Amino acid sequence: MAEQGSVRRTKYQRIATELRDAIQAGEYAPGDRLPGENELMAAYNVARMTARQALGVLQNEGITEARKGAGVFVRSFRPLRRHGIQRLSGGNWGSGQSIWSADLGERALVVDRVEVTERTAPEHVATALGLSPTATVCVRSRRFVLDGKPVQTAVSYLPSELVAGSAVTHEDTGPGGTYARLAELGCKPVRFREELRSRMPSTEEATELGLSSGTPVIQICRTAFAEGGRAVEFSELTLDSASYVLEYEFDA
Amino acid sequence: MAEQGSVRRTKYQRIATELRDAIQAGEYAPGDRLPGENELMAAYNVARMTARQALGVLQNEGITEARKGAGVFVRSFRPLRRHGIQRLSGGNWGSGQSIWSADLGERALVVDRVEVTERTAPEHVATALGLSPTATVCVRSRRFVLDGKPVQTAVSYLPSELVAGSAVTHEDTGPGGTYARLAELGCKPVRFREELRSRMPSTEEATELGLSSGTPVIQICRTAFAEGGRAVEFSELTLDSASYVLEYEFDA
DNA sequence: CAGTGGTCTAGACCACACC
DNA sequence: GTGTGGTCTAGACCACTGT
Numbered sequence: 001m002a003e004q005g006s007v008r009r010t011k012y013q014r015i016a017t018e019l020r021d022a023i024q025a026g027e028y029a030p031g032d033r034l035p036g037e038n039e040l041m042a043a044y045n046v047a048r049m050t051a052r053q054a055l056g057v058l059q060n061e062g063i064t065e066a067r068k069g070a071g072v073f074v075r076s077f078r079p080l081r082r083h084g085i086q087r088l089s090g091g092n093w094g095s096g097q098s099i100w101s102a103d104l105g106e107r108a109l110v111v112d113r114v115e116v117t118e119r120t121a122p123e124h125v126a127t128a129l130g131l132s133p134t135a136t137v138c139v140r141s142r143r144f145v146l147d148g149k150p151v152q153t154a155v156s157y158l159p160s161e162l163v164a165g166s167a168v169t170h171e172d173t174g175p176g177g178t179y180a181r182l183a184e185l186g187c188k189p190v191r192f193r194e195e196l197r198s199r200m201p202s203t204e205e206a207t208e209l210g211l212s213s214g215t216p217v218i219q220i221c222r223t224a225f226a227e228g229g230r231a232v233e234f235s236e237l238t239l240d241s242a243s244y245v246l247e248y249e250f251d252a
Numbered sequence: 253m254a255e256q257g258s259v260r261r262t263k264y265q266r267i268a269t270e271l272r273d274a275i276q277a278g279e280y281a282p283g284d285r286l287p288g289e290n291e292l293m294a295a296y297n298v299a300r301m302t303a304r305q306a307l308g309v310l311q312n313e314g315i316t317e318a319r320k321g322a323g324v325f326v327r328s329f330r331p332l333r334r335h336g337i338q339r340l341s342g343g344n345w346g347s348g349q350s351i352w353s354a355d356l357g358e359r360a361l362v363v364d365r366v367e368v369t370e371r372t373a374p375e376h377v378a379t380a381l382g383l384s385p386t387a388t389v390c391v392r393s394r395r396f397v398l399d400g401k402p403v404q405t406a407v408s409y410l411p412s413e414l415v416a417g418s419a420v421t422h423e424d425t426g427p428g429g430t431y432a433r434l435a436e437l438g439c440k441p442v443r444f445r446e447e448l449r450s451r452m453p454s455t456e457e458a459t460e461l462g463l464s465s466g467t468p469v470i471q472i473c474r475t476a477f478a479e480g481g482r483a484v485e486f487s488e489l490t491l492d493s494a495s496y497v498l499e500y501e502f503d504a
Numbered sequence: 505c506a507g508t509g510g511t512c513t514a515g516a517c518c519a520c521a522c523c
Numbered sequence: 524g525t526g527t528g529g530t531c532t533a534g535a536c537c538a539c540t541g542t
Contacts, residue, residue, distance in 0.1 A: 010530060017455075036508065047532045049301070052509085060312060060465065062452040069508050069540030079449065085502045193501045197331065198450035198468045198493035200314040203269075213312065216450045216468035216493070241450040241468070248500050249445040250337050262511065288527065299513045304528085321521035321527050 015044055015054035023063060023074055030076030034064060062214035062242070075212075079245040080109070080146065084194060112145040114171045118160060125157045128223055128234040136160040138169050140178070143208065150209050151243040156235040162187060178233070179224075187232045189224035196220050198241065209240045216241045267296055267306035275315060275326055282328030286316060314466035314494070327464075329494060332361070332398065336446060336500040364397040366423045370412060377409045380475055380486040388412040390421050392430070395460065402461050403495040408487040414439060430485070431476075439484045441476035448472050450493065461492045468493045 009017075019035070022028060035043065040051035055072055058064040065075045121129065121137040129137070137157040144152040156178065158168055167174045168181045179189055201209065201217045209217070217238050224233040261269070271287070274280060287295065292303035307324055310316040317327045373381065373389040381389070389409040396404040408430065410420055419426045420433045431441055453461065453469045461469070469490050476485040 012530080038508080048534085050531060053530080055509090060452060061454065066509060067540080068510065068538070071508065071540090084500055188504075190504050191501070192504065193499065196448070196470075196498040196500070197496070198470050200312060200466050200468065202313065214452050216452065218448075218450050244449070246448040247445065248336055248448070248502075249443070250500075250502060252440075252442050252444065264511080290526080290528095300515090302512060305511080307528090318528060319521080320519070320529065323521095323527065 011044070011046055012050050012053040012057065015040060015046070015051070016057035019054065019058060020061075020063065023058075028074045030074050032074050034058075034072045034074065036071050059212070060214045062216075065212045065214075075242070077242060080151065080243055082239075082244055082246050084246055084248040085250060109144050109146050109151070112143040112150060113141070115141040116169060116171055117141075118169070121157060125234050128221070129157065129159060129231045131159060138163050140168075146243065149243070151240045153205075153208060153238045154235060155237075156233055158182075158233050162232060182224075182226070182232055187226040187230065189232060190227050191225040193223045193225070194220055195222075196246070201238075205238055209238070211240060211242075218244060218246070263296070263298055264302050264305040264309065267292060267298070267303070268309035271306065271310060272313075272315065275310075280326045282326050284326050286310075286324040286326065288323050311464070312466045314468075317464045317466075327494070331497040332403065332495055334491075334496055334498050336498055337502060361396055361398050361403070363394050364402060365393070365395040367393040368421060368423055369393075370421070373409065377486050380473070381409065381411055381483045383411055390415050392420075398495065401495070403492045405457075405460060405490045406487060408485055410434075410485050414484060434476075434478070434484055439478040439482065441484060442479050443477040444474055445477070446472055446474045448498070453490075457490055461490070463492060463494075470496060470498070 023034075028034060034055075037048055037051045037055065040046065040054060041048055044051070055064065055066065058072075059066060063075060064072050066072045117139045118136055119139060121131055121133070121135050123133065125131075125137060126133050126135060129135075131137070138160055140154075140156040140158070142154045143150055144154070158178070162185060163169060163181070166181050166185060168178050173181055176183075182188055197219050198216050199219065201211055201215070205211070205217055206215075211217070218241050220235075220237040220239065222233075222235045222237065223231050224235075226232045275286075280286060286307075289300055289303045289307065292298065292306060293300055296303070307316065307318065310324075311318060315327060316324050318324045369391045370388055371391060373383055373385070373387050375385065377383075377389060378385050378387060381387075383389070390412055392406075392408040392410070394406045395402055396406070410430070414437060415421060415433070418433050418437060420430050425433055428435075434440055448470060450468050450470050453463055453467070457463070457469060458467075463469070470493050472487075472489040472491065474485075474487045474489065475483050476487075478484045
């Protein structure tokens with residue numbers, strides 16, 4: 001009880017630190033239940049809001065997750081691996097191993113929702129595609145689900161002038177998908193630029209991806225270029241950061 | 253359908269939503285001061301903790317920042333652009349434009365702290381480098397600062413057996429840096445694998461990078477391979493997600 | 505049903521920023 | 524000094540989860 005002078009931190013920080021250390025020491029495994037608000041109030045002789053604040057620290061760090069009516073639990077990190085560059089042509093690269101388990105396993109990443117519309121291009125899309133501000137684009141919105149859990153949303157924009165009347169404007173784009181259709185139209189993507197950033201999700205994104213507090217998203221803006229440098233597709237992907245590891249492999 | 257949902261929520265969510273909408277509508281520009289706790293208490297007739305909770309929502313979304321004794325302010329996003337693949341050989345790629353302003357400008361990214369040590373390889377490092385668990389590695393820790401603000405930390409691990417006695421083990425690795433020294437040792441890196449994830453920072457990382465609440469970090473684990481596939485360097489980079497946009501450009 | 509986390513109140517003291 | 528956000532208390536009611 002008497003520990004005034006050691007470190008100058010606050011009560012909730014001290015509680016949070018002890019819980020975090022216990023987790024990292026393996027005293028609580030992923031999925032385990034942590035002491036709840038009532039237990040912390042009794043164990044540390046603090047008010048409810050103080051115990052809550054301590055638990056909130058861990059939640060905002062993304063290492064725990066609260067389930068209403070059930071308790072607070074240790075989260076796990078079992079990411080999908082997304083290979084940013086597909087040419088995994090079989091070299092012996094990789095005497096060293098990847099850091100995070102691939103875990104792609106046999107679980108299927110399936111499309112949950114598809115929505116195809118046409119509208120005038122948002123400004124940043126028109127800019128990315130090099131279109132006039134009044135041009136229209138085909139907008140393909142999808143959500144991807146893994147084992148019932150949404151992990152990614154994707155919105156692709158393609159110039160209407162390019163894809164009008166093709167299967168790209170259908171929900172089912174047919175064998176080979178959008179890129180195969182673009183190839184048939186003489187605009188096969190041959191080069192890509194991906195711009196990544198990470199940030200906290202909006203409330204809509206958190207809802208749509210089923211994200212708990214303390215989970216950032218990775219936003220990928222990809223532009224696909226055809227031979228000659230024409231931008232033929234612009235995509236905005238939003239990934240649940242707890243579900244993904246991104247991998248890029250390239251030569252010097 | 254009707255969008256009655258905006259009225260259904262709790263008090264703090266309603267307050268947060270109104271503030272967020274006001275920000276997105278441009279009523280508050282980046283750097284502007286928002287109504288504080290006292291103002292919100294009066295304006296919405298709520299208790300202090302409720303006003304705080306509303307402001308906490310925006311902070312956790314990373315769109316505002318609280319400065320003790322001063323107020324709550326709208327954050328801005330002015331990222332550096334990190335080109336993951338340096339072969340930016342001047343094609344005409346890019347009829348379309350990048351999404352976020354590059355803003356690299358003339359500001360200098362400088363090394364703030366360097367620390368070089370030697371120790372036995374942590375398990376995941378030994379695995380990544382294909383070393384025995386008892387092997388020792390040269391550990392180079394650095395912090396990078398932009399305009400006085402820390403934006404990245406980097407820890408590189410190189411096999412001791414490879415770099416012992418070379419300038420790699422000095423704080424100043426000389427012209428061309430570590431990779432030039434590796435080349436001289438006959439182990440020039442010719443291929444790289446970068447594994448990225450995003451997560452909330454630990455408290456140490458938040459302190460070291462000066463991150464405010466609601467700012468994730470991007471963690472990059474890079475393995476450098478020499479000709480023949482030998483892993484010669486493993487690096488762990490931790491980036492302030494508010495300071496970076498990552499770009500990867502590659503052929504299909 | 506009992507127990508959990510989520511929301512909310514109405515006070516209080518503190519450290520810090522700005523004037 | 525005054526006002527700010529940060530911490531903390533001691534209550535309360537609610538919605539939800541589990542059994």
